[in-house]
Structure formats: C-alpha cells, structure tokens
Amino acid sequence: MRAETLKGHLDFLLLAIVADDPAHGYRIIEELKRRSAGTFDLPEGTVYPALHRLEQSGVLASSWAAGSGRRRRVYRLTARGRRALAGARREWRGFTEAVEAVVT
Amino acid sequence: MSDRYLAELEAELGAVGIRGSLRRRILAETADHLRESGDAAAFGEPSLIAGRFADELATSGARRVAFTAFLALAPAGLAYAVLLGLIRTWPDIASARLLPLAIATAVTIVLAPQVAFAAGVLTVARAWRLRSQTAAPAAEIVVLRRRAAVALGSGAAAFAGIGTYAYLYASGLPGWWPPAALIVSGAALVPIGGAAVALARNAQLRPQATGPAGDLFDDLAPLVDRFPLPLRGRPWRFCLLVAVAVAAAAFIAGGPDEGPRNAVAEFVAVSAAFAVLGRFLGLRR
Numbered sequence: 001m002r003a004e005t006l007k008g009h010l011d012f013l014l015l016a017i018v019a020d021d022p023a024h025g026y027r028i029i030e031e032l033k034r035r036s037a038g039t040f041d042l043p044e045g046t047v048y049p050a051l052h053r054l055e056q057s058g059v060l061a062s063s064w065a066a067g068s069g070r071r072r073r074v075y076r077l078t079a080r081g082r083r084a085l086a087g088a089r090r091e092w093r094g095f096t097e098a099v100e101a102v103v104t
Numbered sequence: 105m106s107d108r109y110l111a112e113l114e115a116e117l118g119a120v121g122i123r124g125s126l127r128r129r130i131l132a133e134t135a136d137h138l139r140e141s142g143d144a145a146a147f148g149e150p151s152l153i154a155g156r157f158a159d160e161l162a163t164s165g166a167r168r169v170a171f172t173a174f175l176a177l178a179p180a181g182l183a184y185a186v187l188l189g190l191i192r193t194w195p196d197i198a199s200a201r202l203l204p205l206a207i208a209t210a211v212t213i214v215l216a217p218q219v220a221f222a223a224g225v226l227t228v229a230r231a232w233r234l235r236s237q238t239a240a241p242a243a244e245i246v247v248l249r250r251r252a253a254v255a256l257g258s259g260a261a262a263f264a265g266i267g268t269y270a271y272l273y274a275s276g277l278p279g280w281w282p283p284a285a286l287i288v289s290g291a292a293l294v295p296i297g298g299a300a301v302a303l304a305r306n307a308q309l310r311p312q313a314t315g316p317a318g319d320l321f322d323d324l325a326p327l328v329d330r331f332p333l334p335l336r337g338r339p340w341r342f343c344l345l346v347a348v349a350v351a352a353a354a355f356i357a358g359g360p361d362e363g364p365r366n367a368v369a370e371f372v373a374v375s376a377a378f379a380v381l382g383r384f385l386g387l388r389r
Contacts, residue, residue, distance in 0.1 A: 011238070025133055026140045043148030044141065046156050048133060053160040053238065056168070073133050 010050050012092065013040065015059060015077060015085040022076035024065075025051060051075055059084050109144040110135055116154035121308040122161075130157065155312040159239035162309040166240075166248045169303045170231035173252045176295035177224045177259045183288050184217055184262060187281075195276030206272050212265035215373055218350075220258035222377075226385065227251040229323040241315025247386035249307055254385060256300045263289040263296070320387045339378075339388035347374040 017023065017031045029047050032040050054060040059081035065074045077085065110131055117127045134153075138144055147153070200206030230248050234240045267289045270282035321328050321336045328335045328342075335342050348371070355367035382388045 024136070026137045029137075043152065044137065044146050045134070045148035045153035048130065048137075049153070049156040049160040050238070052130075052157065053164045056161060056164050070136060070139070071132070072136050073129070 010047075011054060012085070012088045014047070014050060014054065015081055015088065018060065018075050019077050019082070019085055022074050024072040024074050028075065054081075106135070106138045106142075106144060109138065109147070109150065113150040113153060116150040117157065119310075120154050120158035120312065121310045122154065122157055123308075156239070158309050159242075159311045159313045162242075162245050162306060162311040163234065163237060163240045165302075165306040165309065166245045166252075167231045167234055169299065169306050170227045170248055170252050172302060173256050173296075173299040174224050174228045176292075176299045177220055177255060180259060180263070180292035180296065181217060181221060183292060184266065187266065187285060187288055188213070191277065191281065195273040199276055200272040202272065205268065209265050209268045209272060212261055213269055215377075216258045216262035216265060218373070219377060219381075220255050220262060223251050223255035223258060223385065226320070226323060226387075227255050230318075230386075233318075233323055233325075239311070239313050241313050241317070242311040243315065243317035245311050247317050249303060251385050252299070252303050254381065256296055256303065259296050260293060260300075263292050317386050317389075319389050323386075339382065343375060343378040343382075347371045347378075350374050 013032060014028060017028050017035070023031065025048055026044075028051070029044050032047070051060065051062075055062055055075070059078060060075050061078050062073050062075045064071045066072075113134060114127065114131055117123070117130060122130065134147070138147065141147070197203075197206055197210060227248065230244070230251065234244060234248070266285045270277065270285040274282050320339065320342065333341070333345075335345075351367040351371040351374075354370040355363040357363070358366040378387060
C-alpha cells in the first residue's frame with residue numbers, strides 16, 4: 001500500500017495496536033505488518049515521529065523499561081487516547097458501512 | 105552499518121533543530137530498533153526521518169503553543185479591561201513624572217491590547233484550521249509562530265504599560281489601583297512568559313514540508329465566505345471594513361467629546377497595523 005494512503009489512518013492504527021498491550025516501537029511496527037499481512041509496510045522510521053507526536057498530544061504516554069539487558073521506550077494508551085480510539089473506531093465503522101452499502 | 109546510520113541521523117536531526125534530550129531519545133530508540141531489525145535501509149533515509157520528526161513535532165507543538173498563548177491572554181485581557189474600567193477619573197497626562205515616558209505608555213496601553221487581541225484571535229484561527237494536519241507546510245507554521253509571538257509580545261507590553269502607568273500617575277490614581285495594577289500585571293506575565301518559552305522551544309524546530317502559507321481568508325473562511333461583500337483576495341477591503349467597525353465602536357464608546365478623535369485614531373491605527381504587519385502575519389500575500 002502506498003505510504004500516502006496509509007498516512008491518514010496511521011494514528012488510528014497505532015492507537016489500536018498499543019491499546020491491546022503497551023509496546024516499544026519495533027514491536028508496534030512488526031504488529032502493524034503482521035495484522036495487515038504485510039500490506040502496511042512503510043519506512044519503519046516514519047512510525048517514530050508519529051509516536052512522538054501522539055505522545056505530545058497526550059493520547060500516548062511512554063517510559064523507559066529495562067529488559068533483557070537493554071532499555072526500551074514503551075508506549076501505552078492514556079485515558080484520553082482510549083476516548084480518541086473509541087471515537088475513531090465508531091467513525092471508521094460508520095464510514096466502512098457506508099462505503100460497503102454504496103459499492104456492493 | 106548501524107553506527108554510521110546513527111551518526112547520519114544525529115547530524116540530520118541537528119540540521120532540523122532537534123538537539124539535546126529529544127535527540128538523545130530518538131537516537132536511543134533508533135539504536136534499539138536497529139539492534140532488533142538489523143536493517144537500516146528499511147528504517148528510511150536519515151534525512152527523511154529527521155524531516156518527518158521536525159514536520160510532525162513542529163506542527164503539533166505550534167498548534168499547542170497557539171492555544172496555550174490564547175488561554176494565557178484571554179483571562180489576562182479580561183483582568184486588564186476590568187482594571188482600566190475601574191478608573192473613574194483619568195489623571196491629566198501632563199501630571200506624569202516623566203512626560204515622554206507617559207506618552208509612550210499611553211499609546212502602549214491603548215494599542216498593545218488591541219494588537220494582542222487581534223493577533224491572538226488570528227493565532228487560534230490558524231491553529232484551528234490546521235487541527236487535523238499531522239505535518240503542515242513550514243510556511244504555515246512560520247506564520248502561526250509569528251502571530252503567537254506578536255500576540256504574546258503585545259500582551260506583555262500591555263501589562264508592562266499599566267505597571268508603568270501605575271508608577272507614573274501614582275498620586276493621581278485611587279490608592280488601591282497602583283498595587284492592584286502591579287499584582288495583576290505580575291500574575292498575567294507568568295502564563296504569558298510560560299507560553300513564550302514554549303514558543304521559543306518550538307521555534308527551534310525547522311520543518312521541511314513544502315506548501316503555501318495561506319492567508320487571512322483561508323483562516324477565516326467560514327466568516328469571509330458568508331459575508332455579503334466579496335472579500336477573498338481583497339485584503340485592503342477587509343482592512344477597511346475592520347477599521348470602520350473599530351472606529352465606529354470607538355466613536356460610540358467615546359461619546360460626543362472624545363468619540364470623533366478616538367474614531368479617527370483607531371481608524372489610522374488599524375490601517376497602519378495592517379500595512380506594517382500584514383505580510384508578516386500572513387494577513388495578505
């Protein structure tokens with residue numbers, strides 16, 4: 001999938017992945033690829049600016065976590081992020097249902 | 105491979121104004137990622153990643169600074185109006201301790217809050233317009249930062265002005281007014297200063313995204329496009345309308361004695377401000 005197409009939905013996808021379990025950047029990217037069966041494959045480094053921006057806007061929080069001899073930045077959803085994700089899910093379902101109704 | 109990539113990324117981050125603890129954190133996260141993936145090429149070109157960081161963080165940061173500035177200025181402006189409104193009889197300007205300073209102060213306490221209000225509203229209007237953008241064009245962010253800087257600077261000047269006014273006319277004002285003016289000024293300058301610090305931090309980022317800066321008519325599109333007269337692309341017509349509206353308000357507020365003089369002064373001030381600051385603040389192209 002073209003990166004431009006994905007860009008408008010990246011925030012929603014990242015919040016959805018982190019909602020299940022706090023995760024570090026590499027795991028988030030791997031999960032994005034795995035769940036989309038490789039469809040969402042963008043330059044891996046471009047996910048980090050989005051994670052930082054989402055943290056800056058208060059929907060994600062992060063902290064250093066030590067494990068297997070290394071420090072990793074782990075991202076988790078905030079209460080505000082949960083509300084934002086719930087709203088985005090509602091909006092997405094409404095949108096896809098409307099598109100389905102038109103094209104099928 | 106990884107070390108060379110990190111060195112390149114470090115340089116590129118520096119080139120877009122990302123330094124200090126933020127850069128260290130980005131490099132630590134990148135190093136951790138590359139240890140796991142072992143594929144620097146899949147991570148993306150260092151210049152692309154650095155540019156993306158600058159674009160996204162500058163956009164969301166500038167937007168937040170804009171709302172913070174407005175929240176700092178709005179209650180301060182209200183307190184300012186109440187404070188000046190409580191002066192029943194204004195001291196004669198010639199009774200000041202230092203007349204040239206008194207004239208400069210009088211001009212400041214009249215004009216600075218108006219500039220702060222106009223710039224503050226325009227700052228929020230642009231921030232609102234950019235609310236759904238993750239990486240706005242650099243030119244848009246520059247205008248947003250300038251508006252916030254002018255709003256905060258004018259707000260600070262207004263409060264410095266009433267502090268000076270309290271000193272110059274201490275004997276001609278009610279006894280409680282000078283200390284109240286100093287307390288209110290001090291209290292207002294704290295959040296204004298905080299917003300200014302946040303703005304200065306954001307201004308260190310150098311976003312790379314290309315695109316036009318937009319103008320007043322883009323920011324105020326919902327109002328401008330509903331107005332009975334065509335205004336889009338006619339900045340001086342817009343300026344004339346605003347100047348007439350402000351002059352009319354000054355005429356009514358000033359009454360028969362001071363109204364005509366105040367109206368002319370306001371008309372000239374609004375037109376002059378538009379001429380001087382118009383391009384700088386993205387009011388006209």
